[in-house]
Amino acid sequence: MALELGRRLGNLVGPARKRFFDDDFNWDTYTKDKYGPQQKQLDATHDLRLDERVYFDREAGRLETGDAKLHPNSKTLYEAIGILDVKSTLEVGCGGGDHVRNLQALYPEMQVNGGDRSQEQLKFLRMRNPEIADRTFLQDITMPLSLQWPRVELVYSQAVIMHIKTAVTHLNALANMFNLAAKYVVLMENYGCHPFVEDIKRLHRGGHLDWDQINFHVHHHDGNPYCLVVAREPCSLPVLEDYDALPNATKRRY
Numbered sequence: 091m092a093l094e095l096g097r098r099l100g101n102l103v104g105p106a107r108k109r110f111f112d113d114d115f116n117w118d119t120y121t122k123d124k125y126g127p128q129q130k131q132l133d134a135t136h137d138l139r140l141d142e143r144v145y146f147d148r149e150a151g152r153l154e155t156g157d158a159k160l161h162p163n164s165k166t167l168y169e170a171i172g173i174l175d176v177k178s179t180l181e182v183g184c185g186g187g188d189h190v191r192n193l194q195a196l197y198p199e200m201q202v203n204g205g206d207r208s209q210e211q212l213k214f215l216r217m218r219n220p221e222i223a224d225r226t227f228l229q230d231i232t233m234p235l236s237l238q239w240p241r242v243e244l245v246y247s248q249a250v251i252m253h254i255k256t257a258v259t260h261l262n263a264l265a266n267m268f269n270l271a272a273k274y275v276v277l278m279e280n281y282g283c284h285p286f287v288e289d290i291k292r293l294h295r296g297g298h299l300d301w302d303q304i305n306f307h308v309h310h311h312d313g314n315p316y317c318l319v320v321a322r323e324p325c326s327l328p329v330l331e332d333y334d335a336l337p338n339a340t341k342r343r344y
């Protein structure tokens with residue numbers, strides 16, 4: 091009896107709680123422990139901040155990269171956003187701000203925005219990408235929808251929702267992303283971390299999304315489906331045919 095009680099208490103407050111209820115990282119210490127070192131490593135192997143070698147060819151609907159070494163996630167994300175040709179974007183969990191900065195460089199007319207829940211990440215962003223710092227703000231996307239958050243045409247995330255695993259908070263985050271977006275939600279995530287399409291359909295059926303329709307599309311990298319694009323109206327990108335063809339979708343972690 092005492093042992094069982096101890097075990098149950100352990101589940102609530104001990105290390106087991108982390109396993110069952112917490113996100114992948116402690117976002118308060120994340121910059122120092124994980125993100126900073128990881129950016130340093132990636133900086134050595136990739137061009138994380140773009141220069142004039144990289145541009146979007148509107149006629150071809152293609153991101154030209156020259157000899158720049160872009161991470162496939164970045165290339166696919168920036169190209170999809172170019173094809174969708176939107177006037178405004180919001181990055182959820184913008185971290186050090188490279189994507190916000192790169193989109194502003196690629197698409198100077200676009201109104202870019204970035205939110206992150208971590209003050210430390212935003213401090214890092216102000217040092218790394220000061221030119222877009224005034225377009226960024228503190229935002230916990232798992233909180234109830236705020237009237238102060240910007241409404242934009244396209245909301246995207248890159249490697250954020252996949253790490254949010256506390257109870258149903260990733261569902262709150264997804265619902266908020268849709269309710270802030272007039273036209274598109276783009277998820278550049280590990281598709282094995284949550285059943286993203288099923289979750290979005292469930293949110294839509296339950297009336298959590300202020301969208302009358304949802305249309306699932308993909309953008310390809312190297313001929314394969316790589317990035318999930320959800321559109322209010324059907325768009326020019328290929329329709330999603332098989333969720334399991336997206337990266338890591340079959341390596342289920344939920």
Ligand SMILES: C[S@@+](CC[C@H](N)C(=O)[O-])C[C@H]1O[C@@H](n2cnc3c(N)ncnc32)[C@H](O)[C@@H]1O
Pocket residue numbers: 117120182183184185186187188189205206207208211229230231232247248249250254
């Ligand atoms: C893996 S990093 C990715 C950062 C950036 N998207 C990139 O690709 O460089 C995850 C980011 O999500 C942020 N984040 C985690 N949970 C969040 C939440 N609930 N609301 C907003 N941002 C969050 C973290 O602070 C961190 O900056």
